[in-house]
Amino acid sequence: MVLHGTMEQGDRLIQGMAEGGDFRILAAGTTRTVDTARELLDLAPVATDALGRALTGSILMARLLDKNVKHQYVTLRFEGDGPLGVMIAEANVAGAARGWVANPVPLDETLDVSRAIGRGLLTVVRGTPPAGKPYTSQIELKGSGVAQELTRYLARSEQMSSAVLLGVLNRRRGVAAAGGILIQAFPHASADSVERIEQRIKEAPPLSTLLEKMPIEDVVAAVFHGCHYKQIDSSFNVALSYSCSCSRERALAPLQLFAPDELREMVAQGGSEVVCQFCGRKYRFSAGDLLALNAKPDA
Numbered sequence: 001m002v003l004h005g006t007m008e009q010g011d012r013l014i015q016g017m018a019e020g021g022d023f024r025i026l027a028a029g030t031t032r033t034v035d036t037a038r039e040l041l042d043l044a045p046v047a048t049d050a051l052g053r054a055l056t057g058s059i060l061m062a063r064l065l066d067k068n069v070k071h072q073y074v075t076l077r078f079e080g081d082g083p084l085g086v087m088i089a090e091a092n093v094a095g096a097a098r099g100w101v102a103n104p105v106p107l108d109e110t111l112d113v114s115r116a117i118g119r120g121l122l123t124v125v126r127g128t129p130p131a132g133k134p135y136t137s138q139i140e141l142k143g144s145g146v147a148q149e150l151t152r153y154l155a156r157s158e159q160m161s162s163a164v165l166l167g168v169l170n171r172r173r174g175v176a177a178a179g180g181i182l183i184q185a186f187p188h189a190s191a192d193s194v195e196r197i198e199q200r201i202k203e204a205p206p207l208s209t210l211l212e213k214m215p216i217e218d219v220v221a222a223v224f225h226g227c228h229y230k231q232i233d234s235s236f237n238v239a240l241s242y243s244c245s246c247s248r249e250r251a252l253a254p255l256q257l258f259a260p261d262e263l264r265e266m267v268a269q270g271g272s273e274v275v276c277q278f279c280g281r282k283y284r285f286s287a288g289d290l291l292a293l294n295a296k297p298d299a
């Protein structure tokens, strides 16, 4: 599936270690993924900034789960009181991400990401389909920015000493750079190495400005200069993309919840169309398709 020839230019997740194995580093260059989201969902710049960070965060967090489970995913649901409304970002361990913003074009163009999302609730769902029950947990959204909220989530819910850095840079023609780094301290990390890493994180220039100038490999090396950073073999890289797992069957599922008279109404109108909120794909159901639904005894 992975096209190795295009890996060099395309979005990718890389993995590494720092401070002689005291830290695990995951990093993702997501410029194309975020720009695809912007295009498909008609996102205003601040919505691109917000969802781009959330998508990158979900990609990094999906990789934190047990690597042996093939289909695991992470869903981040931001329910803040800011003008963007509900925002969803979802990614799986294979590097496919998708998202949605309730109000992708807020009226106030001066908003920053924190205010655009606002305060409220962040729900994190981790699942490993088809088997296994999804694991859900929630924290309060404090209006502090996506990276800070996710760092707090990891500390509280996963009891993991870690930090998340995220960046999106918009230019007039679209997303010029996007990406993120997730740093995870192992329990055996020494106080000295924790201090060095924290210092580097503090001193790091905004991630998006680095990402615009250099590939993700060099960005991470620059941020962790002097911390014995080493990337693990690039054959462990994961190709990233904005891609939706919707299907005709899944689009039909919500129609099954309609009452028989509502279905008859749609039949009278000659059918129905369902538009996927994540990718805009349209699924057209004829009167015949709907009649078949209606005929089901449990509908």
Ligand SMILES: [Zn+2]
Binding pocket: 244, 245, 246, 276, 277, 278, 279, 280, 281
């Ligand atoms: Zn879709």
